Amino acid sequence: MPPKQVRGGNVQVAQPNYAQSIYRTVTSSENRGVITAAGLFVAGVAFLHSSLSEFIVPA
Numbered sequence: 001m002p003p004k005q006v007r008g009g010n011v012q013v014a015q016p017n018y019a020q021s022i023y024r025t026v027t028s029s030e031n032r033g034v035i036t037a038a039g040l041f042v043a044g045v046a047f048l049h050s051s052l053s054e055f056i057v058p059a
Helices: 018-026 029-049 051-056
Strands: none
């Protein structure tokens, strides 16, 4: 005799995990200005912390 089929009446959709939620928030067009400003700030700090910043020091 074949096994009985189980029919799920209450099918729940899984909520997105934490990484997907962060990715959707970061890539949202509403946050584009904030992400751009943060990226430029990080790039500026990285430049000033590197040895390349010696080129902007007056002699």
